[in-house]
Amino acid sequence: MNTSLESDALAIFQRHRREVYRWAFRVLGNHHDTLDVTQDVFLKWIEKMQIVPPVNARAWLRTVTTNRAIDLLRSKKHRVSSSHEPDRIENQPENYTDRQALRHEIAHAMEQLSEQQRAVLIAKVYDGMTFAAIGEELDIAIPTAKTHYLRALRVVREKISQDWLVEGDA
Amino acid sequence: MNTDHMNRQELNDAMADYLGGELPPDQVVRFELSLKEHPDLASEVHELAKALKAMHALEPETKATNDSKPSSLQWGKGHFVRLAAMITLAFFIGYIVRGLDQGVNPGANPGAPSPTERVGEETGPSDTPRIQSDESFGTRYATEFLADGRRSGLSRSLIAYARATRKNSTKE
Missing domain, CATH: 1.10.10.10 (Winged helix-like DNA-binding domain superfamily/Winged helix DNA-binding domain)
Structure with missing residues (x-):
């Protein structure tokens, strides 16, 4: 990958990285998995830039991020890990559990679309x-x-x- | 404002705008009034609105996605409480150190008179300004704190500091 293309890919990704994180987080609901997805999307983005750069970077990133996040969520058993959930509410563990259950259902619905x-x-x-x-x-x-x-x-x-x-x- | 009721087709056409929050306010009123004449559509809109609300329930609530907010908004209550606690602690330490500089040294000899008595002995009659100063809240607090505080590491540090200060002031 030439330097110019690399710096373009990096610049565009950096412009959208917060959105990528947010899209993934809404599906996954935990920081750790969200970072994994963000990294995957970044790698895919670099690959894509090498082949045919997408006409609309944001739309491409949203689609790929959401798909990747749904795949990851569905590939896991409904697991309620407590080590790294940034949206966990103190003293309300059932709240987190409920939210994750709802996430799974919405992810399942998204798969049908x-x-x-x-x-x-x-x-x-x-x-x-x-x-x-x-x-x-x-x-x-x-x-x-x-x-x-x-x-x-x-x-x-x-x-x-x-x-x-x-x-x-x- | 057009108050004519929407027909079924118009309601269907406006449904996405209504649920998506893009229907102008006057049209919202018209839409909702018209919907009452079509219970099946009203029920559908109601159900879809509930689905939307369920999706919004997953909106991130914490720092995870708040990094786009200005940093000033991230200064929550906790930060101010911590800052206030630090300032208060700094004032107390200031009081204690000031009191100790004026001769409080209870840790040197457990059988010795209380710090206030010692200060009184050393500095003269109790009606002098110095004595009044030593009987101030800061000194009393320091005395109680040091008498109590031999158990804690923080207090030991303060006692050590007090002793050092005391030695220095004695030399002078």
Whole structure:
């Protein structure tokens, strides 16, 4: 890999590394696994840059990060390790356990979605992007982005158990 | 503001915007009013909103993803409490050292008179400004602290410091 390409890859990754961490963390819920995924994504990013640099780096990173995080979560038994959970709430271990269980269910639901549906859902729910911005980033029409969003939400609704469903404010 | 009710098709079209928070406020009112006429759609919107809320429940809560916030926002209550505790401790140590500099040395001889008495003997009548100063809170605190504190490492350090200070002031 030539130096210019390497520094480009590094610069782009550094610009998005916090987002990469955040996307992975939302799926995984623990710091250690999130760092593993962030590192994997970085390596994949360098490989990708060597072959065909993605048109939209952010969209590519979001898709790859989410996929990798879901794969990792699903590859593990539902394990509640307590050594490194940054979102653990003091004196509320059951809270962490519940959150991890919910993560697994949402990850399972995400697996049922197409790449675009998943990308739209993550961009909308977790990144708070508008449908117009999502359409532009993913190169799809705004109505298509809305359709993907609703379909993805329906799948999530179907796949997560009633226990997690509390009254919404939408 | 258009208050006409939306038909089923319009409601379907607006559903994504409504759930995605992109429907303008006047349209939100219109959407919600219109929804009452279509219980099946209302139920769907309700269920999808609950799914959304479940997803938002996984929002990171701690430092893990807070690094994009300005550092000033990361100064939580704990930091201020620690800072306040450190300042208070510094003031107490200042008081103690000041009191010790004025002649408190209870550790030298367990059978000796209390520090206040010793200071009184050395410095003259009890109505002098020096004696009043020695009877101040700082000195009393230092006396009690040192009498109590032989058990703790911190107190031993302070006692050592007091002895050294005492020796120096005696030489002078």
